[in-house]
Amino acid sequence: MINGNAQLYVGANYHPHDDKNTEKIKSDIELMKAAGFSVVRMGHLAWDSYEPSEGIFDFGWFDAVMDELNKAGIKVILDIAIRPAPIWLHQKFPSIDVVDANGNVQYPNHRYMDDVGDPNYQKYALRFTDVISKRYAKHPALLAFGFDNESGDGPISYSETVRQRFITWLQSKYSNLDNLNNAWATHRWSRRLNGFDEVGLPSTGQKNGAPEKILDFHSFVSDEVNGILLKVIDVVNTNAPNVHTNTNAWYYSPMKYFDYSRIAYSGKMTRHGCGFYPGNSLITNYGVMNSAFGISRIQFESENPFWCNEFTTMTAAPNSIRKSAYATLMYGNQMVCGWTWQSMWAGEEQYLEGMLDWDGVPNRKYDEYKQIATEFKKIEKYFPYQLNAEVGLAFSFPSQIASASFPEQHENQLQACWDLFYYRNMDSRILEISESVLNYKLLVVPGVAVMDERTANKIRDFVKNGGTVIMTANSAIVDTTGQVFATTHPGMLSDVFGIRVAGFEETEPMNEISRKSCQGKKLEFTYQGKAIDTESARFDIVEPKGAEVIGKLTSLDKDYPIMTSNKYGKGRAIYIGLPAKGEVLGDLIDELIAELVIKKGPDVPTGVMARQIDEKHFLYLNVSGEPKEIKMNGQSRSILFDKDYSGNFTITPYEPEFIEIK
DSSP, rough: OOOOTTEEEEEOOOOOTTTOOOOHHHHHHHHHHHOOOOOOOOOOOOOOHHBTTTTBOOHHHHHHHHHHHHHHOOOEEEEEOOOOOOEEEEEEEGGSSSSTTOOOOOOOOOOOOTTOOOHHHHHHHHHHHHHHHHHHHHOEEEEEEEEEEEESSSSSOOOHHHHHHHHHHHHHHHHHHHHHHTTTTTTTGOOOOGGGOOOOOOOOOSSOOOOHHHHHHHHHHHHHHHHHHHHHHHHHHOOTTEEEEEEOTTTTTTTTTTOOOHHHSSSSSEEEEEEEEESSSSSHHHHHHHHHHHHHHHTTTOOOEEEEEEEOOOTTOTHHHHHHHHHHTTEEEEEEEESSOOOOOOTTTSOOSSSBBSOOOOOOHHHHHHHHHHHHHHHHOOOOOOOOSSSSEEEEEHHHHHHSSSSHHHHHHHHHHHHHHHHHHHHOOEEEEGGGOHHHHHHESSOOOOHHHHHHHHHHHHHHHTTTTEEEOOSOOOHHHHBOOOOSSTTTTHHTTTTTEEEEEEEHGGGGGGGGGTTEEEEEEEEEEEEEEEEOOOEEEESSSSOEEEEEOOOSOOOOEEEEEEEEETEEEESSSOOOOHHHHHHHHHHHHHTOOOOOOOOTTTTTEEEEOOSSEEEEESSSSSSSSOOOOOOEETTTTTTTEOOOOOOOTOOOEEEEEO
16 A cells, blocks of 8 residues: 655755855755755744844845755745844843853853743744745645754753743632642742742752742743644744645753644644654664654654755764665654755854765765665655554653653653563554543553542543553652642552552662662563563552552562552453563563554564564664574565565665565
8 A cells, every 4th residue: 555645755954054155055956966856944043044134134135945846845944033033132132042040141152042922932933834834835846844853952041031920820820829739839938929920930959949839840841832833833823724744843951841742632733743763873772662652752753754854964874874864764753854965064063073074075975875765666655654653652852851750760661661662573652541432441650749630530431432552650659830749649540550659769778678689770660480680779558459469579588569450340440559660661562562452563573673564564673783684485586676486585784775565
């Protein structure tokens, strides 16, 4: 079956504003065309290349670039670069400047040093959006408008204007001071507020403010980031209603982590995107895994194709870019857009090498992208791959903020669960429970610390109606204000899981009385009679209240129940009093795959990534340094390399293969 979206884009991020040299631009485009490129991404981080001073727009030079690309048959993602704001805008409105937690105004020396919630900033960002989107909305080269770049990156501002907006946000959320004082537990340490004007901002770090206050402040920052992005999207959708929307959605930067799920579930971003940067190694795979996890955590449950609108060049080892490109196809990716076209001549990134050297001569990375483009043309009518996930993995933005207080952060538990299905070559979906219809056979809730009523009810109904849920440690600990539940844990769900989580123990001091002489964070976990070595800084004290104990810690002074299973309604609720780890969850996951009849991935040796693309087509990628034999009955044909196989065939190290069953 051929996908209706069938096409794979290969191209580069291009910066013609570096010198606006017409002959150089024409030469670049000829080289792109010769490489088989079908897309370029332009405009990011370049607001003042189009508006060099207030209200003075200069588009003539860029019109010519767009026209030349159209002649060459190359499509354009045109980023609307609302960050960084031009220096002239900072000069006009100093309130846009970032202020650090100590009250020092920061000159915008680097990108992303803008207070995006500032009304003056937003007025001009939206005006720029309106002008550029109207100008290019109907240009034949335009494929999509991009929005911002890496919106989660850049420092948070602690200015007085931010404080005033935070107060307004709190007034809207809590209505009155009594509600705010209760939510922030201001009776603790004599922090009671007698007026909203007494609200201060938490400083950076975990202990410079109560957890409740920190959670609210990060939620406020998140709302402001989402707010400006959604306003920009609405302007573009008004001016260009039939044009794709896209962004490099690095929302999980530790600088300014925000809740991208709000945009992901809005339906307004028609092509979610990211920068795919797995590192420079060919022989290691952790970078590829981490970057593919990035795709999943940005895509959420969207069924639209994904775009890697930035893709590594740098000093990536030969063939590692190609290897990464094929890996992304298994996660629904449709685009490999190299960062960057040419090694830049100036600025902070002038030593990040591109496909062309500084003098404009193509290098080996250009050749590798050309090879990717050539090969993708052979197989593109079968792509992008449509995921068919029967396993959902829960993400929660407030839980990520709250989990800063724990040894294991929520996103690390989420990735540990995602890894389990990566190794099994199985599709999974990262989701926000409150927004999801939960059409899955298995739901994993990995360290979702903040539990709200809607989420709890959806988990309850999911199990009651026949679903199976796994919940791990640090889940359902606090309510939506960030306060620890004063009721039985896991909060709102203890009856569903049939347990009482009494608290936790620190592993290291408990190991002073270990029967197995374990030290540090090491523990022995026993499941189905099999002893497994693991480690954790903490473990839960789990008391069964109707649930069956199916796993124990067996290395301490006595056996401790740590994994339980409870029948609830038509379904099953499993609790694990440890953070998610592959060695702890692996055997259980395999049992549930069989029991719940979850579709398995293709039968391949360890070290091979694989997906069944449709009834007759399989994509393989050997990510190991050894040849791998693929079991195959009957006749098949390599569409990628134009050769026939009879029975089993072998994939050489670090090579892909795309097979049609005859």
